[in-house]
Amino acid sequence: MADSYNGLPVPKDGQRITYKDGQIQVPDKPIIPFIEGDGTGRDIWKASARVFDAAVQKAYGGKRSVAWYEIFAGEKAKAKFNEWMPQDSIDAIREFRVAIKGPLTTPVGGGIRSLNVTLRQVLDLYSCIRPVKYYKGTPSPVKNPERMNIVIFRENTEDVYAGVEWEQGTPEAAKLIEFINREMLKGGKKQVRTDSGVGIKPISIFATKRLVRMAYANAGPGTNGSQFFITEVAYPSLDGNYTIFGQCDAPSIELVKRIARMPRNGNDRPNNPPKINKITIAGTGAAAPVHHAPPEFGKSVAEEVRSVLDSIYATHGHGAWKKKLMINDRIADSIFQQVVTRADEYTVLATPNLNGDYISDACAAQVGGLGIAPGANVGDGYAVFEATHGTAPKYADKDVINPGSVILSGVMMFRYLGWNEAADLIESGLERTIEKKTVTYDFERLMQGATKVSTSKFADAIIENMAAGVLTTA
Ligand code: NAP
Numbered sequence: 001m002a003d004s005y006n007g008l009p010v011p012k013d014g015q016r017i018t019y020k021d022g023q024i025q026v027p028d029k030p031i032i033p034f035i036e037g038d039g040t041g042r043d044i045w046k047a048s049a050r051v052f053d054a055a056v057q058k059a060y061g062g063k064r065s066v067a068w069y070e071i072f073a074g075e076k077a078k079a080k081f082n083e084w085m086p087q088d089s090i091d092a093i094r095e096f097r098v099a100i101k102g103p104l105t106t107p108v109g110g111g112i113r114s115l116n117v118t119l120r121q122v123l124d125l126y127s128c129i130r131p132v133k134y135y136k137g138t139p140s141p142v143k144n145p146e147r148m149n150i151v152i153f154r155e156n157t158e159d160v161y162a163g164v165e166w167e168q169g170t171p172e173a174a175k176l177i178e179f180i181n182r183e184m185l186k187g188g189k190k191q192v193r194t195d196s197g198v199g200i201k202p203i204s205i206f207a208t209k210r211l212v213r214m215a216y217a218n219a220g221p222g223t224n225g226s227q228f229f230i231t232e233v234a235y236p237s238l239d240g241n242y243t244i245f246g247q248c249d250a251p252s253i254e255l256v257k258r259i260a261r262m263p264r265n266g267n268d269r270p271n272n273p274p275k276i277n278k279i280t281i282a283g284t285g286a287a288a289p290v291h292h293a294p295p296e297f298g299k300s301v302a303e304e305v306r307s308v309l310d311s312i313y314a315t316h317g318h319g320a321w322k323k324k325l326m327i328n329d330r331i332a333d334s335i336f337q338q339v340v341t342r343a344d345e346y347t348v349l350a351t352p353n354l355n356g357d358y359i360s361d362a363c364a365a366q367v368g369g370l371g372i373a374p375g376a377n378v379g380d381g382y383a384v385f386e387a388t389h390g391t392a393p394k395y396a397d398k399d400v401i402n403p404g405s406v407i408l409s410g411v412m413m414f415r416y417l418g419w420n421e422a423a424d425l426i427e428s429g430l431e432r433t434i435e436k437k438t439v440t441y442d443f444e445r446l447m448q449g450a451t452k453v454s455t456s457k458f459a460d461a462i463i464e465n466m467a468a469g470v471l472t473t474a
Pocket of ligand 1: 387
């Protein structure tokens with residue numbers, strides 16, 4: 001381990017996170033590099049770090065703490081080292097494995113790669129994970145935002161973001177178009193117009209498998225209810241089939257497929273668990289949506305589900321479905337309307353890169369928007385947690401911006417470290433603060449009777465509201 005990166009000494013009292021047998025090993029005082037970010041990142045990081053430290057202190061009473069270690073990227077790195085992204089910063093993340101960052105300005109022109117893209121490539125952070133969840137009191141444009149509780153696993157290395165593309169009018173674009181028209185589309189009616197820009201959208205079996213495996217690994221029983229559903233949002237192939245799940249070999253997929261092969265009624269399965277995913281029907285592993293309908297209807301659904309499950313018990317694995325995952329597939333246009341109209345039918349979405357980008361923002365917009373949308377780029381043994389929004393430069397250094405995105409990215413980070421007590425405290429502190437209508441400008445303008453507070457005061461309120469401990473209700 002180097003003694004310093006970017007000329008800053010490594011904290012002497014902290015220890016490295018290590019990786020063994022597919023698991024990270026977290027010491028009691030892990031060294032965690034952070035990039036505060038540009039623009040509003042400065043306000044956000046100050047507020048977030050106070051929330052993180054207060055939660056860890058409250059949860060572990062000094063037994064655990066984070067040895068924060070600043071590394072540089074973006075405008076601060078440019079000013080200090082005349083580089084947008086010093087190699088030392090990348091090396092430090094590689095060394096310490098887990099990092100957190102605020103938003104960074106994307107430098108325009110000059111062939112400068114964005115830090116995110118570089119980190120994804122260098123550390124092979126192949127999954128972008130975006131949990132989207134409703135916190136009580138959050139202003140929303142939809143009637144039932146509480147139905148949203150979805151984790152999106154977005155492939156992070158391929159698709160149209162692979163960067164295999166050529167600008168319209170360049171000799172390279174002309175050459176590729178000429179080749180495609182001459183060799184690949186020879187004799188057909190279809191031709192690529194010669195004044196097009198062109199790109200290649202690769203989606204490999206390799207990248208899809210590992211993304212889906214990670215989604216499976218994180219969709220186990222116990223995380224969000226009694227059953228789990230993976231919805232793969234794929235482009236339909238030319239023959240109208242979906243392209244991806246058939247190629248996956250995660251051990252659980254065969255089990256999942258057995259459930260998925262149960263008789264269908266049109267596009268729906270007769271006991272489609274997403275429709276019965278709220279009120280548990282004791283002993284069956286299923287649930288009924290009685291909160292969506294009159295109680296008598298809910299009761300009759302529950303009875304019907306129980307009778308169907310009883311009738312297939314002997315022929316369908318003696319209740320083994322309780323420990324299995326349900327898999328669905330959806331095409332992209334369908335899932336866009338489904339996450340608005342029936343969000344509670346989905347738990348985990350595994351998606352290609354571009355679709356995941358759109359869908360995660362569309363989901364986030366229903367539960368508070370980008371100001372509180374967290375994210376993480378995760379590979380095998382490395383993870384970088386980050387705000388999903390940009391630097392919002394017009395609000396920089398004004399102490400007004402919503403720090404929620406970085407704070408909830410910290411919640412993800414603590415869960416990744418296995419520090420769930422700290423994560424729970426932050427989530428409950430944030431939810432209570434919003435419920436009490438103490439919010440930053442972006443929420444206040446959408447709420448009746450709310451009190452607008454600064455970034456730093458919002459953090460104070462979260463810390464204060466942690467004091468009551470963890471919420472016990474879902
Ligand atoms: P942006 O920084 O995300 O800001 C756009 C608008 O979104 C803001 O004006 C504000 O809306 C709202 N917003 C963003 N963050 C918010 C927060 N924390 N709380 C409340 N509202 C928030 O997008 P941009 O202006 O297009 O991009 C600025 C710079 O950031 C660019 O250099 C871009 O490349 C970069 N960027 C970086 C990342 C990253 O590092 N992950 C991501 C995206 C963009 P109102 O004005 O309506 O209040």
